[in-house]
Amino acid sequence: MKEIKIRLATTEDIAVLKSFEQGIIKAERPFDETLKPDPISYYSIENLLKDDATAVAVATLEDKLIGSAYATITPAKSHLKHSKYAYLGFMYVDPEQRGKGVNKSIIDFLFRWIKEKNITEVRLDVYSENAAALRAYKKAGFKEHLVNMRMKI
Template identity: 50%
Template sequence: MITREATEQDLEILLGFEQGIISAERPFNITLIDGEIHYYDLSHFIKSPEATLIIVEEDDEIIGSGYALIKKSEKDYYQFEKYAYLGFMYVKPEHRGKGINKLVTDELINWAKSRGISEVRLDVYAENESAVKAYEKAGFEPHLLTMRLKS
């Protein structure tokens, strides 16, 4: 397995990954509209100096992905001015359980550290127990739970 930065030539496969992420998240989020939707500006992540989009290849097949985006802190009372936000974490189903998500996460954290960023955050659905466990295994800890009410 190798990791590398994604290129524009990878976009077709990555757009398929995006739909895989959305399909996996639909059971956890009843507010998503039906049909094809897009969460990410993948081309921006490829081109921006404030982001990196990493893919994992095995035998010339793209099997996993994730991005890190440097964001400015929204609050002036945090101990950090910038943080890295991780997202687009996807591993093809037949390759899950091999440590690929951890490989991507470690690569993204190292990228952030190389830019002087020590705060790293991501969002995960609280009910997505396997994802929560995977991120806890990578060193993340729960921080804030967003709750909703439809009235």
């Protein structure tokens, strides 16, 4: 059986990571009418890879990248119990590999990195109408916490 491996991303992965980013944007576009028309970009992948407070993880299958995510250590608001937290983003899994635990494996890898940094709080954002992503994150142990609302006037 082919083994899925998780590792830190390198600069050699940038082209594939940029294609993953476009996959994320394509998947999220139906949930967000405020996104500009293509081409857009959410991340500076190069900067994420250089940032000591960020870990970009990738999943590989036979040396082919099939998924990604990052964790970044972020200062918390002063009124919270924790002074820092880890924010997860850039979560993508190749459509052919979905439902095989790839996202959970990446999250588990990032959780180990987060724990090494002595961080105990982890957060992420997900569109409220993205039922598949909500299921995946709940399955990974996340709980709904805060609803961000908007309106156009």
